[in-house]
Amino acid sequence: MSYNILIVEDHLIVKDGIKLVLESEDELTIVGDLHNGADVLPFLKKNKVDLILLDINLPGVDGLTLATQIKEQFIGVKILVLTFYNKAAFIKGIAESGAEGYILKNSSKDEVISAIFKVLNGENYFSKEATNTLLKSMRRQGTNYEVKLTKREIEVMILLASAYTVNEVADKLFISAHTAETHRKNIMAKLKFKNKAEMTLYAKENGYLDLPGTIED
Numbered sequence: 001m002s003y004n005i006l007i008v009e010d011h012l013i014v015k016d017g018i019k020l021v022l023e024s025e026d027e028l029t030i031v032g033d034l035h036n037g038a039d040v041l042p043f044l045k046k047n048k049v050d051l052i053l054l055d056i057n058l059p060g061v062d063g064l065t066l067a068t069q070i071k072e073q074f075i076g077v078k079i080l081v082l083t084f085y086n087k088a089a090f091i092k093g094i095a096e097s098g099a100e101g102y103i104l105k106n107s108s109k110d111e112v113i114s115a116i117f118k119v120l121n122g123e124n125y126f127s128k129e130a131t132n133t134l135l136k137s138m139r140r141q142g143t144n145y146e147v148k149l150t151k152r153e154i155e156v157m158i159l160l161a162s163a164y165t166v167n168e169v170a171d172k173l174f175i176s177a178h179t180a181e182t183h184r185k186n187i188m189a190k191l192k193f194k195n196k197a198e199m200t201l202y203a204k205e206n207g208y209l210d211l212p213g214t215i216e217d
Contacts, residue, residue, distance in 0.1 A: 003027060004031040004047075004050045005029065005031065005049070005116075006034070006040075006043065006052045008034050010057070010058050014055075014105060018053060021113065022116075025113060027117075037058035037062060037066050040070070041069060044073075050078065051078045051116060052077060053116075054099075055082060056090055056094075063094075064097065067093075068098075071097055078100045078101075080099070080103060080116060081103065086130060086133050095126075095195060095197035100125065101126060102125075103125065104127055104129055104130065124197060124200050131204060135201065149190065152183060157199060158208050161200040161204065162209065166180050166184060
C-alpha cells in the first residue's frame with residue numbers, strides 16, 4: 001500500500017532533506033511540495049492526500065490556521081506538524097485543531113519516519129520534547145496532577161489514549177457507551193484536559209501506556 005504525502009515547507013533546504021527521507025520509503029509517495037500556505041486548500045481539492053507534513057511558519061496562511069481549516073474541510077487527511085518551534089502555544093493550537101502529530105525538525109530520520117507511520121495508522125504522535133513542553137505549561141496553568149483517578153477511569157483513559165473510540169472502550173470493558181462517556185468526562189474534568197490530545201500526552205508521559213497487564217484482550 002502506498003500513502004500520498006504532501007509537504008508544506010517554505011525552506012528549500014529543509015524541504016529537500018524531507019524529500020530524501022521520504023523517498024527512501026517505498027510505501028510513501030510525495031504527491032506535492034508547497035511553500036505557500038495559501039496553496040494548500042486548493043491543492044487538496046484536486047489531489048488525494050493521506051498525510052500532510054506541515055510547517056507552522058508559512059507565507060500566505062500560517063500552519064496553525066491551515067491545520068484548523070484542513071480538519072474542518074478534509075475529513076480523513078492526517079496532519080503531522082514538522083517545525084523548529086517548541087512552544088506550548090503552538091503545540092496547544094495544533095492539538096486543538098485536531099491534527100494528529102507534532103515533531104521537531106531536529107528529530108532523527110528514524111523518528112520522523114516512525115511518526116509518519118504512526119499517524120497514518122491512526123495514532124497521535126507528539127514528540128517527547130513537544131510533550132514535555134506542553135505538560136510543563138499545563139502544570140503552570142494549574143492542571144491538578146494530584147487528583148486520583150479510579151481504576152476504571154485509568155482503564156478508560158489508557159484505551160482512549162490508544163486510539164479506541166468511546167464505543168470501542170465500552171465493548172472492551174463490557175460497559176455501556178453512556179458509562180464509558182461518563183468516565184471520559186470525569187477524566188477530562190478531574191485533570192482539566194481541554195481535548196483528547198492533552199489526555200493522550202498525559203497518559204504517555206506518565207507511563208500509563210507502558211503499564212503491563214492493565215488491560216487484557
